[in-house]
Amino acid sequence: MRLAYRILNVFTRGGETLSGNPLCVFEDGRSLDTATMQALALQFNLSETTFILPSTTATAGFRIFTPSYEMPFAGHPTLGTAAVVAELTGAGSRVELELPSRVIPVTREVDRWELRAASPTCRPSACPVPKLAEALGLEPGHLARDALWVNTGVEQLVVPLVDAAALERVRLGWEGLRQVTADGALAQLYLFAETGPGRLKARFFFDKGESVLEDPATGSATANLGGWYLGSGRAAPLERDIEQGEATGRPSSLRLRIDAGGGIFVAGRVAELGRGFIDL
Numbered sequence: 001m002r003l004a005y006r007i008l009n010v011f012t013r014g015g016e017t018l019s020g021n022p023l024c025v026f027e028d029g030r031s032l033d034t035a036t037m038q039a040l041a042l043q044f045n046l047s048e049t050t051f052i053l054p055s056t057t058a059t060a061g062f063r064i065f066t067p068s069y070e071m072p073f074a075g076h077p078t079l080g081t082a083a084v085v086a087e088l089t090g091a092g093s094r095v096e097l098e099l100p101s102r103v104i105p106v107t108r109e110v111d112r113w114e115l116r117a118a119s120p121t122c123r124p125s126a127c128p129v130p131k132l133a134e135a136l137g138l139e140p141g142h143l144a145r146d147a148l149w150v151n152t153g154v155e156q157l158v159v160p161l162v163d164a165a166a167l168e169r170v171r172l173g174w175e176g177l178r179q180v181t182a183d184g185a186l187a188q189l190y191l192f193a194e195t196g197p198g199r200l201k202a203r204f205f206f207d208k209g210e211s212v213l214e215d216p217a218t219g220s221a222t223a224n225l226g227g228w229y230l231g232s233g234r235a236a237p238l239e240r241d242i243e244q245g246e247a248t249g250r251p252s253s254l255r256l257r258i259d260a261g262g263g264i265f266v267a268g269r270v271a272e273l274g275r276g277f278i279d280l
Contacts, residue, residue: 001031003040003278006084010076011217011244011252011268019245020252020271021217023080024049027088029063034070040278041065047215048077052085058096058103060085068208072101073153075219075266079113082106083270101153112255114267115219117152120227125149125157126183132159135176136191142166144193149184150227152264154220156188156204157181158228164201167193168247172205174212190221192242202244202254216245217252219266226256226264236262 004027012020024044029037029051041049045067053061062081064071071077082095086108089095093108106115125132125147132147133140136159144160157180161167170191181187192202202225204218215221222242229238238258245252255267 001280006275007273008080009271010080011254012271013251013253017271021076022046023077025081025084026051029053037065042067048074050077050081055098058098059091061098078104078115080270082113111269112267113270114265117223117264120150120152122227122231123149127180132180135180137171148228148231150224152223152227156190156221156224158190158224161193164193164195167201174210177207177212199241202242214248216248216250222254222256222266223264226258236260
């Protein structure tokens with residue numbers, strides 16, 4: 001059995017092809033069971049690998065796997081898969097992608113692909129501010145406003161900091177990450193600081209085994225940031241250009257948009273690097 005795949009970078013910055021978050025997309029996953037999809041994701045060992053499937057309700061279906069488990073939703077795999085599906089099907093600038101949980105509309109505007117996130121749910125963090133600041137290697141005054149758990153597909157803890165300098169000073173260990181996210185299902189933490197009108201910088205941390213990893217570009221967390229703005233009473237419409245990934249050596253650019261009705265949209269560029277085949 002020969003399987004075609006593509007390697008892409010999503011949320012690339014400007015014309016820098018080797019930026020953003022890497023992704024592997026298998027063009028046709030119909031012949032694969034869940035165990036084989038998981039094994040292929042581990043084989044490539046990227047943050048996510050996706051498998052395109054038929055759909056009766058959307059342009060295509062797909063599934064998302066990390067090297068360890070299947071994801072119910074993730075941003076950069078959705079945008080990268082949309083770009084591949086559009087080319088394979090001739091769908092043009094609009095596709096709908098069906099995950100096991102829901103259908104996601106994705107559109108292309110000039111050189112960016114944009115997805116619409118699910119409506120958010122928010123709840124306060126149970127972690128006291130001093131404990132949260134200590135885990136980050138910061139002082140309580142470095143936290144700008146309340147931390148919120150937000151879910152637009154994957155629940156993550158969203159924490160605003162006072163400035164980019166505080167964001168750069170963050171030092172987070174595995175035990176600290178586990179402590180501050182103990183009241184959530186996943187140890188996932190998104191930190192951000194506004195840097196000017198309509199601009200901010202962000203960092204995203206998650207656990208793998210007993211290690212802490214930092215993600216270069218996180219579409220799901222960008223969607224959750226939109227939920228944080230809404231949950232914090234910020235007026236819509238709202239737009240933010242987001243810089244992420246500098247600390248990982250993979251600078252990335254993401255766009256958050258909240259429309260007047262409270263709809264949350266995440267956009268970024270997609271660059272294809274190459275194609276190949278796997279023989280099983």
